[in-house]
Amino acid sequence: MFRKSPILLFSICMTLFIASCKKPVEPPPISECGGEATTPYTVTRPAYFPSIPDMSDNPLTEEGIALGKKLFYEKLLSKDNSMSCSSCHNPAFSFTDNGKKVSKGVNNIEGTRNSMSLLNLLWAKNFFWDGREATLEKQAHDPVTNPIEMHETWPSVVEKLQNSSIYPDLFCKAFGTNTIDSNLVTKAIAQFERTIISTNTRYDKFIRHEISLTESETNGFVIYSTEKGDCFHCHNQVDMTFADNSFHNNGLDATFADKGLGAISGNSYDDGKFKTPTLRNIVFTAPYMHDGRFATLEDVIEHYNQGGTPSATVDPMMKHVGTGLNLTEQDKTDLLNFLKCLTDSSVTTNPAFLE
Ligand code: HEC
Numbered sequence: 001m002f003r004k005s006p007i008l009l010f011s012i013c014m015t016l017f018i019a020s021c022k023k024p025v026e027p028p029p030i031s032e033c034g035g036e037a038t039t040p041y042t043v044t045r046p047a048y049f050p051s052i053p054d055m056s057d058n059p060l061t062e063e064g065i066a067l068g069k070k071l072f073y074e075k076l077l078s079k080d081n082s083m084s085c086s087s088c089h090n091p092a093f094s095f096t097d098n099g100k101k102v103s104k105g106v107n108n109i110e111g112t113r114n115s116m117s118l119l120n121l122l123w124a125k126n127f128f129w130d131g132r133e134a135t136l137e138k139q140a141h142d143p144v145t146n147p148i149e150m151h152e153t154w155p156s157v158v159e160k161l162q163n164s165s166i167y168p169d170l171f172c173k174a175f176g177t178n179t180i181d182s183n184l185v186t187k188a189i190a191q192f193e194r195t196i197i198s199t200n201t202r203y204d205k206f207i208r209h210e211i212s213l214t215e216s217e218t219n220g221f222v223i224y225s226t227e228k229g230d231c232f233h234c235h236n237q238v239d240m241t242f243a244d245n246s247f248h249n250n251g252l253d254a255t256f257a258d259k260g261l262g263a264i265s266g267n268s269y270d271d272g273k274f275k276t277p278t279l280r281n282i283v284f285t286a287p288y289m290h291d292g293r294f295a296t297l298e299d300v301i302e303h304y305n306q307g308g309t310p311s312a313t314v315d316p317m318m319k320h321v322g323t324g325l326n327l328t329e330q331d332k333t334d335l336l337n338f339l340k341c342l343t344d345s346s347v348t349t350n351p352a353f354l355e
């Protein structure tokens with residue numbers, strides 16, 4: 001018979017005790033500036049979506065999200081007070097740049113890249129076309145100081161916000177302090193961004209058995225999700241993001257004016273690789289690709305149908321380079337109709353996201 005040793009029992013008790021000490025349950029922060037406790041915000045998502053990632057280093061609160069939304073629309077974040085995040089991430093265009101090929105910053109200087117939509121970034125693990133930032137908080141630091149975007153300095157932004165009549169109080173409510181700093185600004189913006197979630201496309205309704213797809217949409221879905229079109233390898237519909245948190249060369253060019261991931265990693269094996277963008281709300285985000293080279297979705301489908309351009313780093317999952325997909329005109333229409341099933345106007349018109 002197994003006899004319980006007191007030493008063993010003691011060490012089990014100690015382990016349990018230490019484990020229970022590791023994550024103390026903290027009361028909601030009470031502010032040093034006279035604010036109330038914050039109200040936790042719970043993200044809801046359909047059961048067929050990925051689970052909610054850990055957000056314990058910047059927990060969502062009603063107050064933080066409200067402040068983040070205000071900052072997202074705040075022109076004081078730019079050098080000449082003319083531009084906010086929303087100037088290039090307009091909800092009506094699924095948070096992209098009003099149909100512009102590449103974005104223009106405060107001095108009217110043209111950048112080299114197309115603005116990215118901000119849907120379901122709660123589940124994203126890398127940010128920008130080249131993935132150079134790993135969190136939304138770090139991402140939000142960049143546009144403010146980027147000379148071809150808001151071209152401002154953080155000390156100046158902080159001073160403007162600190163001197164405003166509303167912000168010290170809003171930071172007090174959200175973070176329990178009315179001393180503003182860049183970390184709190186980006187934390188609040190990241191909280192707001194994490195609430196921008198699309199779950200109401202025709203495709204979602206189809207998955208929820210609320211509707212059936214038309215014959216054309218069904219054929220489009222088959223092309224999308226089989227070797228016939230091969231879209232699913234990178235724009236993954238199974239995890240519902242229609243992206244894959246990864247980088248690929250989808251056969252745009254033989255040589256690369258913009259090296260994408262390669263310029264960040266310094267590895268020539270990564271040249272010409274860019275972040276797979278989500279295809280949710282793709283009808284609103286024209287023009288397409290990191291440099292906005294394709295004006296329409298028909299052009300994009302034609303690019304893939306032709307098979308794309310061979311190069312040293314073209315993705316092995318671009319299986320039809322050189323041969324093309326050989327889609328019929330009907331197939332192309334059907335694929336387009338399926339892409340239109342990914343439209344979610346409930347996000348672009350949701351008052352929670354509008355100014
Ligand atoms: C001048 C236009 C412009 C402004 C202003 C701007 N952005 Fe962007 N945003 C872009 C462009 C262009 C990209 C892609 C840039 C790249 O890949 O180098 C981008 C990328 C992003 C991404 C990455 C999305 C992804 O899927 O990886 C996020 C998040 C984002 N911006 C949020 C913001 C926030 C928050 C602000 C305000 C603090 C802001 N942007 C201000 C144009 C802009």
Ligand code: HEC
Pocket residue numbers: 224229230231232233234235247248249250252273274275276277278279282285287288289290291297300301304305315317318
């Ligand atoms: C090998 C991975 C891969 C495959 C396969 C693939 N894509 Fe892409 N797709 C990408 C990447 C990466 C980008 C961004 C490329 C860039 O801008 O340089 C992209 C961009 C797009 C865009 C433009 C998105 C935007 O916001 O500008 C659309 C639309 C698109 N793909 C649709 C499709 C369709 C439809 C298929 C199947 C016929 C497909 N893709 C197959 C990786 C892939």
